[in-house]
Amino acid sequence: MTSPTITTNSxxxxxxxxxxxxxxGLDYAARGSTGCNFFSSRGAFEQAVGYxxxxxxxxxxxxxxxxxxFERGSRMAIVAETTPDFMYFFFACQYAGMxxxxxxxxxxxxxxxxxxxxxxxxxxxxxANYAVGSPELIEYVREAAPQLEMIGTxxxxxxxxxxxxxxxxxxxxxxxxxxxxxxSTSSPRGVVISQRAITSNTRGILRNxxxxxxxxxxxxxxxxxxxxxxxxxxLAPMMGQISIxxxxxxxxxxxxxxxxxxxxxxxxxxxxSPNFGxxxxxxxxxxxxxxxxxxxxxxxxxxxxxxxxxxTLNEFAKIFGQVGFSKNAFMPCYGQAETTLGTTFGPVDSxxxxxxxxxxxxxxxxxxxxxxxxxxxxxxxxxxxxKCGGPIxxxxxxxxxxxxxPLPEDQVGRIVVSGPSxxxxxxxxPEGTASVMEADGWMDTGDLGYMSDGQLVITGRQKDLIxxxxxxxxxxxxxxxxxxxxxxxxxxxxxxxxxxxxxxERMVLVVHCxxxxxxxxxxxxxxxMAKVKKASGADCEILLVSxxxxxxxxxxxxxxxxxxxxxxxxxxxxxxxxxxxxNSQPNEEPLAAMAG
Amino acid sequence: xxxxxxxxxxVFNEVRDLLEPYNPxxxxxxxxxxxxxxxxxxxxxxxxxxxxxEDKFDLDIPINLLPDVNRPRDLVDAVLSQAKSx
Numbered sequence: 001m002t003s004p005t006i007t008t009n010s011x012x013x014x015x016x017x018x019x020x021x022x023x024x025g026l027d028y029a030a031r032g033s034t035g036c037n038f039f040s041s042r043g044a045f046e047q048a049v050g051y052x053x054x055x056x057x058x059x060x061x062x063x064x065x066x067x068x069x070f071e072r073g074s075r076m077a078i079v080a081e082t083t084p085d086f087m088y089f090f091f092a093c094q095y096a097g098m099x100x101x102x103x104x105x106x107x108x109x110x111x112x113x114x115x116x117x118x119x120x121x122x123x124x125x126x127x128a129n130y131a132v133g134s135p136e137l138i139e140y141v142r143e144a145a146p147q148l149e150m151i152g153t154x155x156x157x158x159x160x161x162x163x164x165x166x167x168x169x170x171x172x173x174x175x176x177x178x179x180x181x182x183x184s185t186s187s188p189r190g191v192v193i194s195q196r197a198i199t200s201n202t203r204g205i206l207r208n209x210x211x212x213x214x215x216x217x218x219x220x221x222x223x224x225x226x227x228x229x230x231x232x233x234x235l236a237p238m239m240g241q242i243s244i245x246x247x248x249x250x251x252x253x254x255x256x257x258x259x260x261x262x263x264x265x266x267x268x269x270x271x272x273s274p275n276f277g278x279x280x281x282x283x284x285x286x287x288x289x290x291x292x293x294x295x296x297x298x299x300x301x302x303x304x305x306x307x308x309x310x311x312t313l314n315e316f317a318k319i320f321g322q323v324g325f326s327k328n329a330f331m332p333c334y335g336q337a338e339t340t341l342g343t344t345f346g347p348v349d350s351x352x353x354x355x356x357x358x359x360x361x362x363x364x365x366x367x368x369x370x371x372x373x374x375x376x377x378x379x380x381x382x383x384x385x386x387k388c389g390g391p392i393x394x395x396x397x398x399x400x401x402x403x404x405x406p407l408p409e410d411q412v413g414r415i416v417v418s419g420p421s422x423x424x425x426x427x428x429x430p431e432g433t434a435s436v437m438e439a440d441g442w443m444d445t446g447d448l449g450y451m452s453d454g455q456l457v458i459t460g461r462q463k464d465l466i467x468x469x470x471x472x473x474x475x476x477x478x479x480x481x482x483x484x485x486x487x488x489x490x491x492x493x494x495x496x497x498x499x500x501x502x503x504x505e506r507m508v509l510v511v512h513c514x515x516x517x518x519x520x521x522x523x524x525x526x527x528x529m530a531k532v533k534k535a536s537g538a539d540c541e542i543l544l545v546s547x548x549x550x551x552x553x554x555x556x557x558x559x560x561x562x563x564x565x566x567x568x569x570x571x572x573x574x575x576x577x578x579x580x581x582x583n584s585q586p587n588e589e590p591l592a593a594m595a596g
Numbered sequence: 597x598x599x600x601x602x603x604x605x606x607v608f609n610e611v612r613d614l615l616e617p618y619n620p621x622x623x624x625x626x627x628x629x630x631x632x633x634x635x636x637x638x639x640x641x642x643x644x645x646x647x648x649x650e651d652k653f654d655l656d657i658p659i660n661l662l663p664d665v666n667r668p669r670d671l672v673d674a675v676l677s678q679a680k681s682x
Binding site: 108115254397516 | 631636
């Protein structure tokens with residue numbers, strides 16, 4: 001197609017995900033004229049593929065898979081670039097009764113070995129039988145997993161004969177795909193998603209989360225190997241016959257403003273990003289070129305995937321409000337790969353609500369005591385949290401204490417969820433599955449939070465929480481405080497705690513150091529220590545390391561678990577003090593190296 | 597300068613200028629300087645750097661080349677091969 005697909009089908013009734021399998025949804029969408037559009041890193045339209053074309057190609061491939069003897073239930077790893085080929089192969093697997101597994105891209109300089117190791121780990125965990133990737137990337141796969149039954153480019157698979165091949169689509173009581181969790185607190189796990197889960201979740205997203213209509217159009221730069229990109233901006237739009245405009249994730253990393261340009265030029269009404277995406281754009285500001293944007297059609301600007309910071313959203317709204325962006329479009333959401341994608345959504349057209357919570361009470365008793373806000377922002381004694389809405393219909397959220405008893409509103413505890421969107425479990429990992437799935441059908445999300453007037457508020461990851469002398473310390477608070485220091489940038493700080501041999505815990509801070517004179521380093525160390533004391537009331541060990549040392553997950557989240565693992569393995573070198581001055585050594589076993 | 601006239605030397609000179617902001621210790625940047633170890637190019641800086649190189653030469657550098665970019669020489673090669681193919 002030589003122009004982008006239309007927004008609203010004129011010849012097909014709008015159906016909001018009222019389907020029981022993905023193929024049923026695609027069969028329906030293929031009867032209209034909507035579909036997927038791909039844009040260059042500078043925002044130029046490159047190509048469009050309608051849902052009809054995606055279905056046609058997927059069916060061709062599915063027949064070829066059957067003819068070639070690919071078994072039902074086998075796994076196909078797809079290196080998930082944002083291209084039409086990803087859609088063809090993902091849906092071919094649906095028609096062939098095979099489980100697709102999206103693999104990440106690597107966008108790091110000098111990252112060859114690390115990428116191959118990461119691919120080998122994921123391919124092994126998914127027990128993949130086949131792999132497909134573009135000509136540019138397939139060599140990494142060959143290097144990572146030469147043993148697979150077939151490794152090839154899309155062209156290699158399209159060249160397979162199709163005659164006589166049958167379709168064996170997944171039925172409604174069967175599985176759909178494997179999604180790797182992002183792995184910010186543990187090594188990535190293969191989340192098994194069923195047809196029930198994906199259809200329930202996309203229905204909840206379209207009907208209740210977004211309140212989607214036939215006038216909606218989506219835009220996305222989110223990676224297709226993450227749940228927010230795959231479910232939110234590939235499967236959900238398809239299940240609602242909604243056209244979508246894509247730019248590649250790596251293009252966004254270089255040119256974030258192109259995201260807004262595409263929304264402006266093609267009239268997207270729905271687009272999501274983690275907090276950092278809004279931050280990147282706000283930092284670029286309103287350049288001459290950006291002044292000609294028109295963001296007035298953008299009715300749902302979703303935020304999820306990481307902690308949400310009110311300052312970022314306020315800044316974004318202030319800058320882009322000048323070109324039509326409505327602050328009411330903001331919609332904080334919560335979910336994870338284990339619940340397919342979305343569990344809670346903020347109310348439509350209402351923006352976001354901030355609560356200011358007394359830090360002392362939160363640290364000492366996990367109790368929510370709100371500041372009285374009289375038109376001014378409370379000071380540093382209060383921590384801002386954002387309300388993330390209530391659960392989609394058919395799903396429940398509970399807050400429980402460590403022993404499993406339910407907690408009332410305004411009390412922080414473990415967030416557990418139940419409902420049809422829950423995963424079946426981790427692939428070939430009964431132990432991991434048992435560690436999160438509770439006997440009564442509830443799943444422990446690993447997050448901590450509280451309910452506020454029926455809306456969920458997230459306070460942090462349970463595994464990241466630091467408990468020093470009975471006080472709850474949220475590492476992101478400490479990191480943010482330290483990042484405010486001159487010469488320290490965002491993503492320069494990791495905070496975690498280690499158990500000490502003699503009992504108790506020690507807080508550790510690993511900080512990228514961008515000064516080289518030793519006197520400046522000493523100065524920096526003192527400033528950091530002072531900030532940490534002020535923010536937490538506790539002492540800590542500080543390691544100043546070379547920039548680039550801190551590991552991030554494939555979604556760009558700091559992996560505190562991986563930093564801790566480096567620390568425990570003695571792989572971090574303090575630039576100023578090679579010898580640690582602490583007498584008591586941590587007694588934790590070093591974790592296996594974290595990928596992701 | 598049109599892209600048709602690019603040589604390894606002219607490209608390197610431009611790349612070296614773009615790398616200077618990531619050179620706090622003022623090392624002498626040569627074709628074989630290690631970007632990660634000798635310069636201060638982390639993953640965020642890498643994205644900005646690639647964008648600047650793309651803008652300078654008005655071409656697109658495929659991101660899948662990045663894992664094997666270790667030295668200025670690799671960046672120069674990427675620019676030359678893309679200039680030829682675009």
